[in-house]
Amino acid sequence: MQPKYFYRPTFAKVDLNAIKKNILNLKKHISHSVEVIAVVKANAYGHGDLEVANAALNAGASMLAVATPDEAIRLRESGIESPILVLGASSPSFAAVASEKDIMVTVFQKDWFLHIPTLPQKLNVHIKIDTGMGRLGVTTESELSLLLETIHQRQDIMIDGVFTHFATADEEDESQFRQQLEKFKGYLQHFPVKPRCIHAANSAASIVHENSLFDAVRFGISMYGLSPSPYVSNKLPFPLQPALSLLTQVVHVKKVPEGSTISYGATYTTSKDEWIATLPIGYADGMIRGLSGQEVLIQGKRFPIIGRICMDQCMVRLNGQVSIGEPVVLIGRQGSEQITIEEWAQKLQTISYEIPCILTNRVPRVYTQ
Numbered sequence: 001m002q003p004k005y006f007y008r009p010t011f012a013k014v015d016l017n018a019i020k021k022n023i024l025n026l027k028k029h030i031s032h033s034v035e036v037i038a039v040v041k042a043n044a045y046g047h048g049d050l051e052v053a054n055a056a057l058n059a060g061a062s063m064l065a066v067a068t069p070d071e072a073i074r075l076r077e078s079g080i081e082s083p084i085l086v087l088g089a090s091s092p093s094f095a096a097v098a099s100e101k102d103i104m105v106t107v108f109q110k111d112w113f114l115h116i117p118t119l120p121q122k123l124n125v126h127i128k129i130d131t132g133m134g135r136l137g138v139t140t141e142s143e144l145s146l147l148l149e150t151i152h153q154r155q156d157i158m159i160d161g162v163f164t165h166f167a168t169a170d171e172e173d174e175s176q177f178r179q180q181l182e183k184f185k186g187y188l189q190h191f192p193v194k195p196r197c198i199h200a201a202n203s204a205a206s207i208v209h210e211n212s213l214f215d216a217v218r219f220g221i222s223m224y225g226l227s228p229s230p231y232v233s234n235k236l237p238f239p240l241q242p243a244l245s246l247l248t249q250v251v252h253v254k255k256v257p258e259g260s261t262i263s264y265g266a267t268y269t270t271s272k273d274e275w276i277a278t279l280p281i282g283y284a285d286g287m288i289r290g291l292s293g294q295e296v297l298i299q300g301k302r303f304p305i306i307g308r309i310c311m312d313q314c315m316v317r318l319n320g321q322v323s324i325g326e327p328v329v330l331i332g333r334q335g336s337e338q339i340t341i342e343e344w345a346q347k348l349q350t351i352s353y354e355i356p357c358i359l360t361n362r363v364p365r366v367y368t369q
């Protein structure tokens with residue numbers, strides 16, 4: 001959402017055009033008949049659910065996927081009319097609301113249906129098959145048969161789709177991926193009528209495993225211009241455009257003498273006269289303490305964060321004086337330099353996915369087309 005006001009110069013810029021380009025490039029890469037399901041769970045991986053959903057639909061995505069019922073309701077109540085699928089487990093108590101709001105749910109337990117009354121409107125479901133992810137889904141073919149029987153006894157439930165999820169699609173070793181794909185094809189044989197939408201591929205599979213496309217792909221991380229893994233980065237058939245930049249400005253600059261300490265715990269001591277800038281961003285914004293030592297861009301050059309990161313602020317060592325209000329790039333490009341989300345992920349020993357998700361609500365998201 002566009003912020004009503006913000007007087008602190010810290011914000012995340014989200015380039016909706018980058019999101020559109022990533023979708024258009026994927027569509028060119030996969031066959032025309034394959035639909036794109038835009039995965040906008042977790043506030044669109046921290047990018048902003050409504051804005052990303054609308055951009056994705058404009059770029060030709062035909063469906064949205066979220067993790068929770070509440071995420072789906074938020075999209076629907078904001079006027080989004082496209083199909084929406086809840087990927088996670090929904091409580092049976094959501095069924096009536098889902099049918100009324102035309103939200104599709106993921107099902108995988110026959111007993112789930114025991115708990116829902118006859119619905120006034122049809123409920124569309126996608127059946128989840130666990131082929132090796134070990135998270136959600138039916139785990140045997142007989143379980144699937146019983147589930148199908150239960151659903152066929154109900155006039156108010158329609159099977160719109162069936163899907164599975166790969167655990168290792170972003171890795172070089174394809175053995176588990178192939179096993180899961182073959183298992184999935186085996187399960188598909190049990191459907192008396194082919195559901196409208198069979199889907200399996202996440203970003204990694206849609207980019208590197210042509211054999212896993214079926215009717216649709218679930219495009220998440222790479223829609224935001226991020227690679228699912230370093231392995232996939234080296235196999236990209238088209239460039240990904242990162243959509244998110246994290247920006248702030250210098251709010252204080254000072255020259256301190258040798259032997260001065262900086263921030264809580266006095267863990268950093270200047271080794272000579274040093275120029276220190278204070279930035280108005282801290283761990284309460286998602287710039288977590290593990291990012292001490294990470295570099296930022298000022299005037300197109302890299303400077304390190306020194307000392308402990310505070311809740312709302314942090315300090316950077318400069319090589320000279322800069323002005324108050326000097327633009328600072330924490331994630332993104334400045335001049336010929338770039339700091340990527342992948343660089344943060346490496347510094348924090350995590351994956352790219354986690355980085356935009358940890359940027360908190362206090363950081364306004366500002367959209368550019």
Ligand SMILES: *Cc1c(COP(=O)(O)O)cnc(C)c1O
Nearest residue numbers: 039087165202203218219220221
């Ligand atoms: C999050 C999610 C996706 C998207 O995965 P990416 O790797 O971000 O493309 C696809 N399918 C399911 C079931 C998910 O939970």
